[in-house]
Every structure is written in structure tokens, then in C-alpha cells.
Amino acid sequence: MSGWEAVIGIETHVELSTHSKMFCSCAVDVAGPPNSACCPVCLALPGALPVPNEKAIEGIIKIGLALECTINESSLFYRKNYFYPDLPKNYQISQYTFPVCEGGKLDIDVDGTTMTVGITRVHMEEDTGKSTHIGGGGGRIHDADHTLLDFNRAGVPLVEIVTEPDIRSAAEARAYGAEIQRIVFALGVSDAKLEAGSMRFDVNVSVRPVGDEVLGTRTETKNVNSLRAVQRAIEYEIDRQINVLETGGKVIQETRHWNEDTGVTISMRIKEESEDYRYFQDPDLLPLETSAEWREEIRRGLPELPAARRARFIDAGTDAVTAGLLVDDSDLSTLFEDAVASGASGRAVGIWLTGEVVAYSRRTGTPIPDTSLTAPHLGELTGMVDEGKLSFSAAKEVLIAVMDGEGTPGDVAEAKDLFQVSDSGAIESAVESVLAENPDAVNKIRSGETKPLGFLVGQVMRQMGGRADPKVVHSLLRKRTGA
Amino acid sequence: MGDLADLTILDAGDGLRAGDFSSADLLEAVTRRAAVTEAHLHAYLTLDHEGAAQAAEAADASFAKGEDRGLLQGIPIALKDNMCTRGIETTASSRILDGWKPPYDATVVTRLREAGAVITGKTNLDEFAMGSSTENSAYGPTRNPWNTDKVPGGSSGGSAVTTAVGSAFGSLGSDTGGSVRQPAALTGVVGMKPTYGIVSRYGLIAFASSLDQIGPFSRSVADSVAMLDVISGFDPRDATSINAPVPNFGGSLDRGVAGLKIGVVTEFMGEGIDPHVITATRAMADRLAGAGAEVVEATLPSVEYALSAYYLIAPAECSSNLARFDGIRFGHRTQVEGTTEEMMAHTRAEGFGPEVIRRILLGTYALSAGYYDAFYGQAQKVRTLVRNDFTAAYGHVDVLISPTTPTTAFSVGEKAADPIAMYYSDLCTIPSNLAGDPAISVPIGLDDAGLPVGFQVMAPSLGEEVMYQVAAEVERLAGFTERALLATSTVVAP
Ligand SMILES: [Zn+2]
Numbered sequence: 001m002s003g004w005e006a007v008i009g010i011e012t013h014v015e016l017s018t019h020s021k022m023f024c025s026c027a028v029d030v031a032g033p034p035n036s037a038c039c040p041v042c043l044a045l046p047g048a049l050p051v052p053n054e055k056a057i058e059g060i061i062k063i064g065l066a067l068e069c070t071i072n073e074s075s076l077f078y079r080k081n082y083f084y085p086d087l088p089k090n091y092q093i094s095q096y097t098f099p100v101c102e103g104g105k106l107d108i109d110v111d112g113t114t115m116t117v118g119i120t121r122v123h124m125e126e127d128t129g130k131s132t133h134i135g136g137g138g139g140r141i142h143d144a145d146h147t148l149l150d151f152n153r154a155g156v157p158l159v160e161i162v163t164e165p166d167i168r169s170a171a172e173a174r175a176y177g178a179e180i181q182r183i184v185f186a187l188g189v190s191d192a193k194l195e196a197g198s199m200r201f202d203v204n205v206s207v208r209p210v211g212d213e214v215l216g217t218r219t220e221t222k223n224v225n226s227l228r229a230v231q232r233a234i235e236y237e238i239d240r241q242i243n244v245l246e247t248g249g250k251v252i253q254e255t256r257h258w259n260e261d262t263g264v265t266i267s268m269r270i271k272e273e274s275e276d277y278r279y280f281q282d283p284d285l286l287p288l289e290t291s292a293e294w295r296e297e298i299r300r301g302l303p304e305l306p307a308a309r310r311a312r313f314i315d316a317g318t319d320a321v322t323a324g325l326l327v328d329d330s331d332l333s334t335l336f337e338d339a340v341a342s343g344a345s346g347r348a349v350g351i352w353l354t355g356e357v358v359a360y361s362r363r364t365g366t367p368i369p370d371t372s373l374t375a376p377h378l379g380e381l382t383g384m385v386d387e388g389k390l391s392f393s394a395a396k397e398v399l400i401a402v403m404d405g406e407g408t409p410g411d412v413a414e415a416k417d418l419f420q421v422s423d424s425g426a427i428e429s430a431v432e433s434v435l436a437e438n439p440d441a442v443n444k445i446r447s448g449e450t451k452p453l454g455f456l457v458g459q460v461m462r463q464m465g466g467r468a469d470p471k472v473v474h475s476l477l478r479k480r481t482g483a
Numbered sequence: 484m485g486d487l488a489d490l491t492i493l494d495a496g497d498g499l500r501a502g503d504f505s506s507a508d509l510l511e512a513v514t515r516r517a518a519v520t521e522a523h524l525h526a527y528l529t530l531d532h533e534g535a536a537q538a539a540e541a542a543d544a545s546f547a548k549g550e551d552r553g554l555l556q557g558i559p560i561a562l563k564d565n566m567c568t569r570g571i572e573t574t575a576s577s578r579i580l581d582g583w584k585p586p587y588d589a590t591v592v593t594r595l596r597e598a599g600a601v602i603t604g605k606t607n608l609d610e611f612a613m614g615s616s617t618e619n620s621a622y623g624p625t626r627n628p629w630n631t632d633k634v635p636g637g638s639s640g641g642s643a644v645t646t647a648v649g650s651a652f653g654s655l656g657s658d659t660g661g662s663v664r665q666p667a668a669l670t671g672v673v674g675m676k677p678t679y680g681i682v683s684r685y686g687l688i689a690f691a692s693s694l695d696q697i698g699p700f701s702r703s704v705a706d707s708v709a710m711l712d713v714i715s716g717f718d719p720r721d722a723t724s725i726n727a728p729v730p731n732f733g734g735s736l737d738r739g740v741a742g743l744k745i746g747v748v749t750e751f752m753g754e755g756i757d758p759h760v761i762t763a764t765r766a767m768a769d770r771l772a773g774a775g776a777e778v779v780e781a782t783l784p785s786v787e788y789a790l791s792a793y794y795l796i797a798p799a800e801c802s803s804n805l806a807r808f809d810g811i812r813f814g815h816r817t818q819v820e821g822t823t824e825e826m827m828a829h830t831r832a833e834g835f836g837p838e839v840i841r842r843i844l845l846g847t848y849a850l851s852a853g854y855y856d857a858f859y860g861q862a863q864k865v866r867t868l869v870r871n872d873f874t875a876a877y878g879h880v881d882v883l884i885s886p887t888t889p890t891t892a893f894s895v896g897e898k899a900a901d902p903i904a905m906y907y908s909d910l911c912t913i914p915s916n917l918a919g920d921p922a923i924s925v926p927i928g929l930d931d932a933g934l935p936v937g938f939q940v941m942a943p944s945l946g947e948e949v950m951y952q953v954a955a956e957v958e959r960l961a962g963f964t965e966r967a968l969l970a971t972s973t974v975v976a977p
Contacts, residue, residue, distance in 0.1 A: 040587050044807040046580065047567045047589060047686040051722045079803050081850070085823055090806030147823065149811070278850035280859060283693035283800055285722050 004245075005210045006238045007218075008167035008203060010230075012180050014159045014190045015127060015198040016059045021155040022126040023050030023093065028157075030130075030197075034150035042155035044088035049284050052077075056157035057100065059189035060124050061290065061298050063159055064101025066183050066305055067119045071295050075100045077124075077285040081278040085147060086129035088154050096279045099123035100288065106183075107307065110175045112320075117176050118164030129154035159189075165204070165215065170234035177201060177230045182306040182328065194226050201230055205237040207245065216241070217251040221265050223258045233258040237265055309333070316346030325354045331368040332357070338375030339382075348382040356396055360403050372405035381409040388469045394418040420469045424476070430463045431476050445481040453477060487512035488649035489966070492558050492706040495652055499546060499557050506542040506557030509652070510535055510601055513559045517603075517650035520969050524626045524635075526644035528564050529572050530604040535559065538601040545599060554709040556599030561651035563642045564605035565612055566697070567686040568592055575688045576610045576620035579808045579815045579834025589686020590721070591655060591697050591714045598713045603651050606641030610836045611805065612662055612690040614638050615908040618899050619838045626895065627670060628967035629934050633892035636666030636908070639700070643670040646700040648969050653701045653710050659690050660793055661887075661912025663698040664924035668887035668937020671926040671967065673701045673954070676912075677711060678945050679919035680725035683718030689804040691797035692723075694916040704925065704955045708733035711947070730945055735952035740774050743953065746781025746880035748941075751911045757890045763936045764886045767927050770960045771884075771953070781876045781883055785868035786914050792865035793913045794906055795849045799859050801839075802846030808834060841902065866917045873918045877943040882953050885911050887924035887937030911939060921947050923954045927961040935963075 018028060024041035040048040064071050078096040104119035130153050135145030161180060167173050181199060185192040192199050206218035219241070224233045236258075241251050256265040304312075306327050313323035313336065326333045332353045339349045361368050381399060384390045390398060390413060401412040413419050421427060434456055435442055441452035453474075460473045487509055490498070498504050514532070521527060542557035562568065565575040567585035569592075574580040588596070595602060609619040617625040617640025625640040627633035628648045635644050639656025643666035646654045656663040658676035667674020676698045684695055699710035711732050718724045747768050752761055772778040810816035810830030817829035835843070849858035876883060889910055898905040915922040921944070924937040938957055942950035 040585075043812055045567075045585065045587075045813060046573070046575070046583075046688040046807070047565075047585070048587075049685050049721050051720060081803055081806065083806065083809065083824070083827055085809075085811050085827075088807065088812065090809060091803050276852045278803070278847065278852075278855075280799060280803070280850055280855075283691070283723075284689075 003210055004207045004238075004242050005212075006168055006234070007165045007206050007208065007215055008169075008173050008234060009165040010163050010167065010173060010176060010204070011202040012161040012177070013200045013202075014063070014161065014184050014192065016056050016157040016159060017190050017198070018053055018055045018059065018157055020053055020055075022053050022056050022124070022157040023155055026155065030153045030156065032152055034148070035152065037152045038154070042088065043151055044090075050093060050282075052285065052288065053157060056124065057288065057290070058298055059157065059187075060100050060122060060159045061295060062187045062189055062302060063161065063184065064104065064122045065295075065299050065302060066187055067101070067104035067106055067122060067161070069101035069104030069119060069122055071101055071290055072098055073292075074098065074287045074289050076287055077282040078279045079282045080125075084128070086131045086149055086151075086154070088129065088151060092125060092128065093282055093285070094125035095123035100290070106176070106179060108172070108175045108179045109320075109324075110172050115172065117166045120162045120164050122159060122161050125158050125160060127153050127156040127158045165206075170231045170238070173203065173234050174227050174231040177227050179306070181227070186303055186306050186309075188303065197225065200225055203230060203234055203237070205234055205241065206251070207238055207241045216245075217253050219251065219254055219256050219265075221256045221258050222268075225260070229258060229260055232263060233265060236263065240265070313346065313350070316340050318346055318350035322350040322354050326350060335368070335373070335375050335378060339378040342375065342379050344379035344382050345386065348386065349378050352378060352382065352399065356399050357403070360400060371403040373399075373403045377402050377409055384409060384413065388471065389413075389419050391420055391466065391470070394420070394466070417467075419467060421464055421467045424472060427460070427464065427468050427472055427476060430460050430468070431473070431480060434459045434463065435480060442481055453481070456481075486516070486649070488516040490652070491703045492554065492652050492701065492709055493703070495558055496554050496556075500551070506539040506546070506601060507536070509557065510539040510559050510603070513603060513650050513652065516648060517645075520628065520644075520648045520650055523631055523969055524628055524644050524648065525623055526606055526625050526635075526641040526648070526650060527561070527604050528574060528576065528607050528622055528641070531568075531571055531602060534571065535601050535603050538596070538599075542599045542601060552597070552599040553713065555595065555713050557601060558652050559601045559603045560595060560710075561603045561606050561642055561645040561654035562592065563608050563612075563639050563654070563656045565608060565657060565688040565690075566592055566655065567688070568602070568605065571605065573605065573688070574622070575612070576608045576622055577834060577836065577839070578621045579830070580813075581621075581815055583814050585686075587686065590683035590718045592686065594714050594716075600713070603645075606639070606645055606654060608641055609638035610839050611688065611801070612638040612657055612659055612695075613801070613838050613842055615661070615665055615905050616893075616895075616898065617641060617666070618895065619836055621836055624895060627892045627934075628969040629671065629892065630932070631969075632894055633934065634669070634895055634897075636669035636888070636892065638662040638666075639674075640666045640670075642700050643667055643672060643674065646670075646672045646702060647967050653699055653706055655697055655710075655714070656700055657687055657690070657695055657697050658912075658916065659694045659696075659797060660916050661909040663700065664887050664912045664922060664937065664939060665909060667700055667924045668926070668935065668939075669892040671935030671963070671965070673704055673707050673923065673925055673958075674937075675699055675707050675711065675923040676915060676921060677715060677947065678725070678921045680723050681715045681729055681945070681947075682711075683716075683721040683724050685718055685720040689800075691800040692804060693800060694793075694797060696916075704923075704951060704958045705733065705736060707923070707954075708736065708951055730948050732947045732951055734948050736955045738952055740771055740776040740953055740956045742775065743882070743949070744777045744779065744880045745771055745953065746779055746876055746883045748786075748883050748885040748911075749780050749782045750784075750786050751885035755889055755907065755910060756886055759930050760886045760888070760890060760936055763928055763930070764884070764938060767938050767957060767960065768884060771956065774956055774960065776953075779880065781880055783869070783872040783876060783883075783914060785865060785872045788865045789869050789914045789917055790906060790910055792862040792869070793909070793917060794845070795858050795862035796866065796917075798842040798846030799849045799862075800846065802843045802850065805835075805839070805843055810834075838902070869914055869917045870919075873914070873920060873943070881942075881949050882946070883941040884953075885939045885941070887911060887939040891930045891932065891934035891936055915941050918944075920944050921950050923950055925954050925957045925961070926963045927957065928963060929965060935965075
């Protein structure tokens with residue numbers, strides 16, 4: 001793509017995990033039997049009226065605050081009018097002017113560099129039902145024999161987060177998507193599961209010659225349902241648009257559909273006139289007022305956000321990569337926090353958790369909470385390594401046994417006789433015997449070679465059954481050989 | 484006293500409590516009346532004989548046990564067929580809802596049931612409440628009991644007629660631009676539109692959500708108060724419902740009008756209004772002055788644009804409200820095979836009548852990109868101006884008065900082919916809907932042709948008490964006791 005610059009904006013849809021739907025009291029139970037969680041309101045029966053769910057409004061305000069947005073004191077619900085079978089009212093209650101949140105930003109880390117993505121708006125809307133197209137092979141409505149409709153999802157609160165066109169690469173887009181996912185999850189407002197569709201992305205992509213101020217014609221790609229898909233769909237779309245332009249063609253402003261299997265975007269061929277949504281303020285809903293007290297109460301109740309948590313973990317001694325890995329996994333970060341709180345070394349605990357603990361969990365297929373590992377275990381284990389009581393390899397063996405449920409690190413090390421011997425008397429006699437058995441090596445060291453020293457350390461360790469503290473062995477040998 | 488069916492709600496209530504007759508007797512009286520009048524008038528679409536009989540029996544059982552849930556207990560009431568009734572066909576007079584039985588009751592229906600009222604059935608209307616004559620019904624027109632060649636007004640013509648002829652003691656209509664007050668005026672009964680937000684719209688099949696309000700038809704002002712007392716009040720299922728205590732509607736019914744300042748709306752006393760109607764209105768204004776009110780001229784300069792604004796706002800909202808009628812989840816579905824879009828289009832073309840289609844198209848156009856500002860946006864500005872006019876007027880006067888309608892009842896078919904002429908029959912009633920204020924029509928006499936003339940009293944938001952105070956005085960001064968020819972069971976079928 002040399003000579004070209006991509007300009008990318010992302011719309012993220014987040015299903016809130018409230019108990020009830022956005023405008024009725026039906027339970028949010030998307031996975032339940034089809035059409036089991038519906039009522040006159042979410043089925044849009046004649047005469048039914050919407051009433052906003054306060055918990056959902058609280059959820060979107062949390063997201064807005066986390067993204068440093070202004071929360072409008074008064075915001076308006078609009079109707080977005082279009083006909084589609086899984087949209088019961090044939091309009092979606094959404095927002096247009098005066099959304100709940102406007103004008104925020106999010107700092108993201110891309111390969112060690114921090115960049116800022118502007119947030120245009122965060123608005124509240126309702127989800128549609130779910131169509132399952134039967135027959136025709138394409139899984140699309142146009143060639144289906146018939147379509148099954150499930151309205152359990154209809155009316156589930158949906159938050160849309162819209163960025164400024166600040167993103168310049170697929171990798172940045174992916175990093176943005178990942179950070180939004182972390183934030184939404186940390187706020188506890190959504191389960192943020194991409195695979196379950198509770199978070200979805202639409203990506204707007206255009207390209208322009210490097211140095212141009214004017215934006216190119218953009219396309220909007222839908223059905224982008226994983227972070228990997230964000231990256232692939234954008235990479236594909238950038239390449240496709242550059243190719244179109246370089247071969248003298250024109251990019252058409254249109255909606256495209258990402259096909260995960262084929263790895264291409266295809267035009268949805270939406271007719272021009274159907275793009276007029278005839279937005280107007282919903283006369284069934286009054287302006288949504290958010291008092292300063294309520295906004296402040298929500299702000300005070302915000303949990304620690306991932307970025308702040310990463311910074312704190314780094315302060316506790318981990319490196320940035322480890323901090324990121326810990327923060328992304330609530331089981332790991334809980335163990336980390338508890339162990340560090342009781343005095344363990346953050347650096348050591350971080351390494352064990354992201355290394356051996358994760359490896360054990362993957363190898364055995366056991367979720368970490370299902371193992372016997374506790375934060376006190378981690379403190380004890382890293383303490384023993386620190387004090388030289390356990391070698392690194394012995395500690396690894398101890399950890400595995402602890403996770404298997406064989407006892408505390410101390411008990412396990414005792415039972416398996418894995419403690420290092422720091423008693424210099426025992427080590428000294430082993431050193432003496434090794435020196436006596438290897439006069440050649442001793443002579444070489446004395447004549448200035450350092451290599452045989454390592455050999456002698458190994459010999460002593462072997463005599464000690466691996467339980468000697470290698471530092472003590474090393475220093476004794478140096479003293480005796482004059483190295 | 485002749486027939487029980489001719490009693491007011493309050494008199495019937497007295498008789499029930501005195502043990503003179505039972506709720507079952509009242510139901511029998513209105514049923515007998517309907518048996519005579521329906522063939523001529525077609526006010527009802529559905530008579531729920533079984534449900535009504537059960538409700539009457541329950542009310543009588545309550546009286547027997549000494550339980551009294553208020554003035555509507557045991558009283559037969561009819562409902563406009565755009566209010567959802569669980570298990571009872573609710574069509575909004577549209578083919579598209581042919582046979583549809585709602586799984587739930589509208590809030591007003593729940594409140595009536597809880598108050599022990601007896602729901603007689605569902606009444607005819609202009610399809611989806613769009614019209615001013617009850618001619619736009621998929622199930623045939625309703626006729627005016629004073630002269631069956633005339634329309635009863637609309638859109639709540641069926642409800643107005645049931646109350647006028649005694650096939651119910653009172654009835655509910657919905658008023659979006661005058662759909663309660665105008666038919667009340669044309670049939671000689673009291674019809675009232677409450678302040679927007681004091682009666683829940685939950686379960687009312689929406690026409691134009693920001694204008695729709697359910698209101699009562701009755702044969703007296705006091706009956707109107709009794710009905711409004713039951714149906715009003717905050718409803719958590721309607722986000723536009725006012726969450727505040729409702730006013731004491733009937734608190735000043737007997738106070739007269741001495742000391743009140745009453746404004747005659749200049750704009751509704753001239754061009755476009757029938758001279759006989761103006762004369763009758765002026766005469767009543769003079770009598771109010773004679774009763775001690777200070778009667779002055781009042782002006783609402785923006786109302787000349789109100790009709791145009793209304794006919795953009797209401798269709799715009801209806802174009803979106805009626806989008807849900809697509810044949811997918813309920814109601815009529817076309818037999819024509821085709822794509823999903825074709826299915827929806829055919830269903831709607833087959834299910835909606837011409838006036839509904841006209842308004843959907845008008846509203847869709849008014850909201851479209853490139854036209855929004857010139858039409859819908861402009862109409863909203865006019866709406867604000869109209870509101871401001873009312874606010875300014877109520878700075879000087881307690882209530883405003885005017886004719887309810889420009890003319891008395893017009894002939895069946897007279898305006899059917901001319902939508903604009905039809906729209907003009909709501910000239911005097913539309914401004915109160917745009918403002919969200921309460922207004923009432925009280926019958927004050929008959930014109931030369933023997934057709935009733937309605938007199939409108941308008942009040943500021945939540946000003947129902949003073950509105951009813953003036954309406955009660957108008958009722959006393961008018962002494963209107965005439966009843967429609969068909970309003971007696973003794974009439975012989977023509
Ligand atoms: Zn629901």
C-alpha cells in the first residue's frame with residue numbers, strides 16, 4: 001500500500017447485560033427457546049408503548065464516562081425507520097442529535113506506542129430480533145426458501161460507540177477493538193463476548209494518497225464479529241480499494257458484508273433510496289434527563305479501568321507485556337492482586353502466573369479457578385525461590401504439584417525433598433571431593449580459563465542431587481580455585 | 484322516567500345503590516336499545532354479550548356484598564375499537580386487523596374493569612382514527628341518530644352514537660385532532676379531551692402519539708367527570724404519562740362562572756364558520772356574561788397555520804406508527820406469493836384503506852431527507868407558536884370558548900371525495916391537541932335542521948377543573964334536553 005493511507009472509523013455495538021430489555025420488562029434471554037422472552041412491547045403489538053430501562057441508561061453512562069465523554073443532561077430518542085422482518089416496529093428506537101454521550105477519547109497501545117482515538121458519540125438503541133434464513137444456501141434473506149424469526153433479542157439494550165476517523169491501520173483497529181472489549185467487560189455492563197454476538201463491529205474504511213487532506217470514498221463493512229475479523233476485513237478492504245483506484249476505478253460508497261470463510265467483503269447492493277431512515281424524535285418517549293447527582297453517583301461507582309490497572313501492575317514490578325496479559329484475564333489478575341497485596345514480589349508472581357500457571361491450565365484444560373492454586377501459595381512459592389530455598393526447576397515441579405492439589409508449596413517441597421541445601425558444610429565437602437577428582441579442570445582455571453568453572457559447578461550440583469544453592473557452590477569454587 | 488337506557492351515569496348509579504334496579508337491568512336496557520338502533524346506525528362493531536353479562540353479574544354481586552368501587556360500578560360503557568381488549572376482537576376499523584384478538588387490555592380498559600364498569604362492546608371509527616365522519620371504516624359507516632342521512636362525525640363516531648342513543652351510558656373515544664369533541668358536537672353529547680399525559684395511551688392503537696389522548700363521551704358534564712376520574716392517573720407503562728396527582732376535576736362543578744374571565748377565540752368566530760353556529764356560540768357567550776363571567780375577545784394568531792401543521796405532524800407520526808402492520812406477527816397477511824418485501828407491500832396495500840394510505844404517504848414524504856426541514860421541521864415550529872399563543876391567551880383569561888365545529892353534521896358522502904374539506908371540520912379542535920391542553924364540547928341546542936350544535940371550552944394544561952366548571956354552567960344555561968329521534972326504544976324501524 002505504498003503511497004496510500006487508510007482512514008478508518010469503527011462503530012462498536014455492545015449488548016448490555018441488564019436483567020430486562022431496553023423498553024419492556026422482558027428478561028434478556030437471547031439463548032432461550034425462540035420467542036420465549038417476548039411481550040406486546042418488544043413484539044410491537046398494536047397499542048404497546050416503550051418505557052426506558054434505567055439500568056441500561058446507567059450502563060451507557062458508565063461507558064461514556066470510561067471513554068471520557070460529555071454526558072448530556074438531556075438526550076433524545078429518535079426513530080430510525082426501515083422495514084425488515086426482524087425489526088418488529090419496522091423502526092428502531094435509537095438516537096440522532098443529543099445522544100447520551102458525546103466527544104470522548106481512548107488511548108490505546110499499538111506495539112508499544114500510545115495513540116489516541118477520538119470518540120464521536122456513544123448512543124443508546126435497541127437490538128433487533130434474529131432471522132434464520134432456511135434454504136437457498138446463502139444464509140441471506142434474498143434467496144432463502146423461508147425465514148424463521150426469534151424475537152428474544154428484539155429490544156435488548158444496545159450501545160453504539162462511534163469513533164472519529166482517527167485509525168490508520170488494521171493493527172490499530174484491532175488494538176482499539178480489544179481495548180473497548182476490555183473496558184466494557186471491566187465496567188461489568190456487558191459480557192462483551194464477541195463469539196456470542198454481544199459485541200459486534202462495523203468498520204468504515206477509505207483510502208487516499210499519502211499527504212492528501214480530502215477523505216476518500218468510504219465503505220461500511222458489517223458482520224465483523226471478532227478482533228481477528230476486524231484486522232482481516234480492514235486489510236482486505238484497504239487492498240481492494242487501492243486496487244480499484246490504481247486500476248482507474250472508483251470506490252463506491254456502500255455497505256459491504258464480511259465473509260469470514262472466504263475472507264472477502266462483498267457488496268450488499270443496498271439501493272440508494274432505502275438509506276433514508278426518516279429519523280424523527282420518538283413521540284412515545286420524553287427527553288432523557290440525567291441529573292448531575294446521578295452522573296456523579298455513577299462516576300463514583302466506576303470500577304478501575306484496564307489502563308489504570310495495567311499501570312498499577314507495572315508499578316508492582318511487572319513489565320508492560322505481563323501487565324497486559326494479567327489484566328486481560330480476571331482469574332490471573334485476581335491471583336496477582338491478592339498475592340502482591342500479601343507482600344509477594346509482583347515481578348516474580350507475574351512471571352509465574354503468565355508462564356507456568358497459564359501453561360498448566362492449557363496443558364490440562366483446567367480453568368485456573370478449578371486448580372488448587374491460591375494467592376498464598378504463590379506468595380509462599382516465590383518467597384522460597386527468592387530466599388534460595390528452591391531452585392527454579394524445583395519450584396516449577398512444586399507449582400505443578402500444588403495446582404494438582406498435593407498441598408502447600410512448603411509441604412510439597414518437603415515431601416518431594418526439593419529444598420536446596422544452603423548448609424555450607426555439606427556443600428564444602430562436596431566441593432572438596434569434586435576438586436580432588438578433577439585436577440585438570442582446576443589447573444585450567446588457575447591458568448586463566450573460566451569455562452571449566454561451570455563444569456565443576458555442575459559436578460557439585462550432581463553430587464548434591466540438585467539441591468545445593470548454585471550461588472553458594474559457585475562462590476565456594478571461585479574461592480578455592482582463585483578464579 | 485321512561486327507559487333505564489336514558490339515565491345519566493350518576494342517576495343510574497343512584498338507582499343501583501338504592502336497589503331500584505340492577506346492573507343486569509341496565510345492561511338489558513342498553514342491549515334492547517342497541518337491538519333497535521344498530522340496524523340504522525351501526526355504532527358497534529362488536530357487542531360482547533357474554534363478557535358484559537358476567538361483568539354486570541359481578542357488579543351486582545359487589546353491590547349485594549356492600550362493595551362499592553365508585554361511580555362506574557355496574558354501568559355499561561362502550562369502547563372505541565382502537566383500544567385493546569384482551570381476547571375481544573380489536574380492529575381499529577381496519578381490514579389489516581380483521582379478527583385480531585389482543586393478548587392484553589389497554590390501561591383504560593383495566594381501570595374500567597377495576598372500577599366495576601360493564602364493557603358492552605367495541606365501537607366503529609374511521610380506520611385507525613383517521614377521519615372526521617366515521618365513513619372511513621372498513622366495516623361500513625356509522626350514521627347520525629338525529630338524521631341518518633348525516634354523518635355522526637369522527638373518528639370516534641361509533642362511541643359518540645352509543646352514548647347519544649343510549650346503547651351505552653357513556654363511552655370512550657380517542658381525540659387526536661378533535662375525534663372526541665367533533666362527533667360529540669355532531670351527535671349532541673358531551674365529549675372531552677384531557678390534558679396530554681393524564682390518561683394512559685398504553686393499549687390505544689396509536690395514530691399520532693404526540694397528539695392522541697383518550698377521552699369520555701357522556702350525556703352530562705358530571706358524568707364526564709366521573710369517567711375521567713376512573714381512567715386518568717399515572718401509568719408506568721406509558722412514558723408520556725404525567726407522574727403527578729391528577730387535578731380535582733369536579734371540584735368546582737357547582738360554582739358557576741361569576742368572577743371568571745372567559746375569552747372568545749376571534750379566529751373561530753368568522754370566516755369558515757357557519758353563521759348559525761356563530762350565532763349560537765355568541766348567544767351562549769352572552770349568557771355566560773349574564774351569569775357573571777367577564778367575557779372578552781381573545782386571539783390565537785397562529786391557529787390559521789394549525790391545520791396545515793397538524794396534517795404534517797399527524798401523518799408523519801402515523802407513517803411510522805403504522806409501519807408495524809406488516810403481516811409478519813399479527814393481523815392480515817396477503818395470499819400473494821413473493822419476496823418478504825412483496826409480502827409486506829401487498830399486505831399493507833390490501834389491509835389499509837385509502838385515507839390511511841394517503842396519510843402514510845404524506846407522512847413518509849414529510850419526513851424524507853430533503854423535505855424534513857420544509858415540512859415536518861416547519862410544522863413543529865408552528866406547533867410551538869400555537870402553544871405560545873395559548874400561553875399568552877391564558878395570561879389574560881381563565882378559559883377560551885369557541886364553536887366545537889365549523890358546521891353541524893354534514894351529509895354522508897358530502898366530503899368523502901374531498902379530503903381537504905373533511906380536514907376543515909377539525910379546524911377548531913386541532914389547536915388544543917397541538918398544545919396538549921384539555922378541551923370539552925357541550926351541546927347547546929339544535930340548528931334549523933334539527934341538528935345539535937356543540938360549544939367548546941378550552942383550558943390550560945391540567946386546567947380540567949375550571950374547564951368543567953365552565954362546561955357545567957354552559958350545560959345549565961343551555962338546558963339541552965332534546966334527544967335524537969332514534970334514542971328511544973319505541974321508535975319503529977323505518
Ligand atoms: Zn418485551
